[in-house]
Amino acid sequence: MNMCHVAGPNEYLAITGLGIKDMKLCKKAYVLPLFQKCTHIYISPVICAFRVEAKSVEIYHLL
Numbered sequence: 001m002n003m004c005h006v007a008g009p010n011e012y013l014a015i016t017g018l019g020i021k022d023m024k025l026c027k028k029a030y031v032l033p034l035f036q037k038c039t040h041i042y043i044s045p046v047i048c049a050f051r052v053e054a055k056s057v058e059i060y061h062l063l
Contacts, residue, residue: 005038014039
């Protein structure tokens with residue numbers, strides 16, 4: 001168990017436990033081995049494809 005954690009270029013560290021209220025996101029941190037938990041979160045980009053079907057305003061009757 002390492003005390004010093006360093007995140008890579010495409011990741012962040014999520015730290016929880018003693019002394020941290022909710023969750024702490026950072027690139028490098030000192031973690032207490034018995035009282036805190038450190039998880040690596042990868043943030044590499046993802047490509048998503050969407051198919052959009054839209055109708056023109058002329059079809060809708062406005063009052």
